[in-house]
Amino acid sequence: MNDAWVRIERAKANRERLHTEITAFAATHPDAYRVAAEHDGQGNVTLVARVSKRPPKEWGLIVGDILVDLRSALDYAVYGLAVRHTGQDPPPKARQVEFPIADTDKWFNTSGRRKITDLRSDAVAYIESVQPYQPGYGGPDSALLVLNELVGINKHRFVSVVWAMLKETQLGLTFLNVQLEDFMAYKVDGELTDGTVLATFRMVAQAQYANLQIQPSMTVHVAFEPTSAGFGMEAYTALGAMGGAVEDVVGNLQSYL
Numbered sequence: 001m002n003d004a005w006v007r008i009e010r011a012k013a014n015r016e017r018l019h020t021e022i023t024a025f026a027a028t029h030p031d032a033y034r035v036a037a038e039h040d041g042q043g044n045v046t047l048v049a050r051v052s053k054r055p056p057k058e059w060g061l062i063v064g065d066i067l068v069d070l071r072s073a074l075d076y077a078v079y080g081l082a083v084r085h086t087g088q089d090p091p092p093k094a095r096q097v098e099f100p101i102a103d104t105d106k107w108f109n110t111s112g113r114r115k116i117t118d119l120r121s122d123a124v125a126y127i128e129s130v131q132p133y134q135p136g137y138g139g140p141d142s143a144l145l146v147l148n149e150l151v152g153i154n155k156h157r158f159v160s161v162v163w164a165m166l167k168e169t170q171l172g173l174t175f176l177n178v179q180l181e182d183f184m185a186y187k188v189d190g191e192l193t194d195g196t197v198l199a200t201f202r203m204v205a206q207a208q209y210a211n212l213q214i215q216p217s218m219t220v221h222v223a224f225e226p227t228s229a230g231f232g233m234e235a236y237t238a239l240g241a242m243g244g245a246v247e248d249v250v251g252n253l254q255s256y257l
Contacts, residue, residue: 060158074099172215
């Protein structure tokens with residue numbers, strides 16, 4: 001199991017590296033993402049996102065390394081069990097040994113079981129018990145299932161995290177003799193790009209002297225791209241959940257040596 005733990009520790013180190021780079025990026029580019037209030041001179045106000053700097057695409061390489069290390073740790077652990085249970089190194093079916101991750105019991109009982117035929121029945125039962133389709137194991141949002149899908153994407157291209165997801169918008173208002181009407185906040189499901197409309201409203205003066213001061217701001221997080229599993233998930237947190245799930249599984253598999 002030592003090889004599996006080496007991969008897990010490397011994934012942890014790269015996750016912290018990613019966090020450091022995200023923090024440094026935010027500190028170096030404090031105005032990379034901001035909110036601007038645009039007026040049309042007739043009382044109509046539009047709040048729009050202004051994006052002046054995008055995070056480096058190379059972050060996708062770090063994420064890819066984390067994903068591969070975590071997925072490999074599961075496979076290394078199962079391979080180690082196969083060696084121990086068969087008394088052979090390599091085990092008889094070494095080429096097909098892999099930790100199965102299934103979204104349905106049908107897939108696990110067909111394709112999945114073929115990957116762990118060199119293991120004892122008690123270890124197989126444990127692996128079956130932590131599959132994403134099992135009650136309480138997350139279903140389509142399971143950390144293991146998201147990990148597996150992202151690893152598949154990473155085989156062919158970057159798992160992009162150079163994409164800012166709007167977390168929240170704050171609107172500070174100081175006004176005198178002004179009424180706000182027709183306020184509309186817009187949900188942003190896609191990439192936060194320059195000019196994305198966040199909200200609109202109308203200012204109506206209620207006296208000859210009226211004043212309105214707007215202090216808008218927004219909070220963003222680095223998220224997985226829309227086409228990937230884990231869409232919209234904050235990358236650092238999601239990677240931590242995947243790492244925790246893998247660490248739990250590998251730790252429990254050790255008891256079957």
